[in-house]
Amino acid sequence: MCCTNMGRSSLIFLVAVLWPTECAVISTETLGPESCRDFGQAFERAFSIPGEVAILECPLQVHYLFNPAETPYSVTWYDERMGSEITKLEQSVMLKKTQVWFFNVTMQQQGKYTCVVRTQSECYKQATGLVVTEMTSENCERPQRGLQRISAHVNDLLVCPLRKYLKSVDSPSILWYKNCELLQEDKKFVPNEDMLNIRKVHLDDAGFYTCKMTFRVAGVVREMAETIECEVKDEYLMKPQMIEPVNEIIKVERGSSFRKDCVVVVRGKGIPMVDVIWKVLLGSEEEFISQNTSHRVHQKPMNESRTKDGFLMVRTLSLSAVWEEDFYLNFTCMASSSRGQPSGQISLVPVDANLFLLLGLLLGSVALLFVTGVLLCTIFKVELALWVRTVFPFLYKTTDGDGKQYDAYIAYPRVLEGSSEKAEIFAMSTLPQVLEGQYGYKLFILGRDGLPGEAVVDVVQDALSRCRRLLLLYTASSLCSPEAQEWAEQQTGLYQALVENSMRIVLLELEEIREPLRLPHSIRLLKDKQGALQAWKRRKRWAFCDGKSEERVTSLEPSARFWREVHYHMPVRGKAKERNWFSF
Known part of the structure; x- marks a missing residue:
């Protein structure tokens, strides 16, 4: 805006102190009876015209030399032209504090004058000049x-x-x-x-x-x-306008990082002499935020850009981690210019604990875990049960002393050729190799474990009474004919177990049954109720390989999943002697 010559003596004094080799020669000279520290001649001078009042200011800034409020001092002026002290007795001259007033100044009074400042122990002096020039301009222009x-x-x-x-x-x-x-x-x-x-x-x-x-x-x-x-x-630039912040209260979490932009707009054209700075109020004193970006709390360099109608200034306040001591402080952004100093504040407060949100998250997490657990238990029910049986056998009652001799009775029709032969091979060879050889179960297989010459009905009846499970093997045609039904009825004990459901029965389906209505009524009811373990079905690991989720086996080579399911339905060999309420 406007420029003046005010305060130039203070500036010249600082320059003289900081660069004595260029602006002044500081020496010790004798002025009267005393030795004074000489700061040379100040660049600042007073200009006047004849007939007016001229004022000389002492160029020594005493507050830079000592504390004037605590140290008594006196000011004396000397006229270098005459080599004498200026006193109040002189006409048209007045001494006032650190000033010399010349009333009705004349051309003869132009020259060099020295200001001497004395304390009880020190003495300082510095010279200044008075320039008196005739005004000859027709437009009333003064020389200076x-x-x-x-x-x-x-x-x-x-x-x-x-x-x-x-x-x-x-x-x-x-x-x-x-x-x-x-x-x-x-x-x-x-x-x-x-x-x-x-x-x-x-x-x-x-x-x-x-x-x-x-x-x-x-x-x-x-x-x-x-x-x-x-x-x-x-050119004209409007007063800076603070866009943000505008007295904001911001919630932040302890330990989190935080950034806030101070946005200032200056509309108009010209050279914007605007400085944007962040400061904080600590107690009763304001401190400027550090510009060292390695500090935890600092401000970034100001970013200035030109817009369509002026200028945009942005300066960012950054806290790498919010500490407890940062809460409830007033962080102020101020835009300093000759046209005004708009400002905006922010205050950081800790985030309130939202109990409803926490409760909702907790309940949601519990529900998610429950659903996930149900799905996992449903999908991996067999594997989980077998693992628990192996790791925690003491959770299950022992089978010792229950009066049973065999773990399972193996039954299969033997009256037909073709598929019944496959069932016989599976029953006599494959099944014992796995259940007896790998898992250690004890099986009763008619024709292998019975004594020669015994009646089939008596053998079946007695064997079933000593077995814990009945494993019934059948193929596509082995139970779908009158001969098969006659075979089942001939084995009175087997028929009784199927009809009366007097013992736990496991159906092993060795081939796909395309006409299930041809199965005996008792087998159909049992299959509808508890299902059958299908040895002919094998699940693929990845369903998207060829668009099918299952495949049929052409030979009696069941999958590992089938054997785990058979193992799951076999009696549990626990170690608990008392009844345990945990079961799968």
Whole structure:
């Protein structure tokens, strides 16, 4: 916006301290009876014209040298032209704190002046200059003037450089001039003490503006003036607008990472002199967030981009892990510019425990586990039961002492040729190899275990009474003929077991039965009730191999699944002597 020459003495003093080899030669010299630390001559000078008031400011900034509130000090001025001290007795000169006031300054008073600051133990000095020049310009342009820039097409203002003296004088009043013409309040210009408001700035408003201050000091009316060279730039940037954050309260989890963008928009054209910064309020003091990205709490470099109607600034606040101490702090993002300093805040709070959500998740997990368990038990029922029997045999009652001699009675029709021969081979060879050889069961097979000459009916009746299971083997035609039914009826005990269901029966179907209605009625009922173990069916591991989930075996070579099911239906060899309520 506007630029002034205010505060230049402070800047020059810092430059003199930081770069003494370029700006000043610091030495120890004798001024009167004392030895003072010399800071050389300051670059800052005072400019005036004859007949006005000129003010010299001591270039020494005492607060950089010592604490003026705790250390008593005095200020003395020396005129280098005369080599003498300036006193209050001189006419048209007044000493005021750290200033020298020249009333009705003359060309002869131009020169070098030294300010000496003394404490009880130290002495400091630095020189400054007074330049008095005749004003010869027809446009009332002073020899030295400050530059201020204002923007076109908007309302803007100029600031009088003399405003810093308003509190040092009595009854001050300021008048504004443009090219020696006094400016009165109208639709264009609005003088307002130390500022001149210019409405709807136009390019023609550029020029030289003078602010003249009339005041009373030491009972005498005096005046002094400054000229401003005003430039009008055809660029204007609006006040920065804070898009986010806007006083937000954000819930985060402890230990989680967190990022928040501070988004600022500046509309207009020109060079945006805007700085976006994050800070945090700790106690009663505000601290800027570190820009070191290795810190847990830091802010990223500002990202500036041009938009269709202005500029977009984004700066990100980042917390790699949110700690307990971060909660309820006010993190503030501020956009600093000459047109304003909008800001927005966020506060982090811990996430509340949602009991209903937790309960819902818990119940959902339990339901999922239950359904999964039911499905697994249904699919792997046989495998699971066999595993439990092997690992935990003490859960099952022992078969010792139950009065039975055999684990199973093997029955199959022997009256037909063809498929009945396959059943006989399976019963006499394959079944004993697996159940007796691998699992250690004891089987009764008619024709193998009975004594020669015994009546078949008596043998069957007696053997069944000593067996725990009845395994009935049949093929496609072995039970589907009158001869097969006569065979079953001849074995009175077998028929009684089928009809009366006096013992547990396992049906072993060795071939596919395409006409199930031809089976004996008792076999059909039993199959409908408990099913049959189908040795002719083999399940494939992957159903999508050829679009079929099952295949038929051409020979009596059952799958491993079939043998596990047979094993599952055989008596359990437990070790528990008392009855156990766990069973499969």
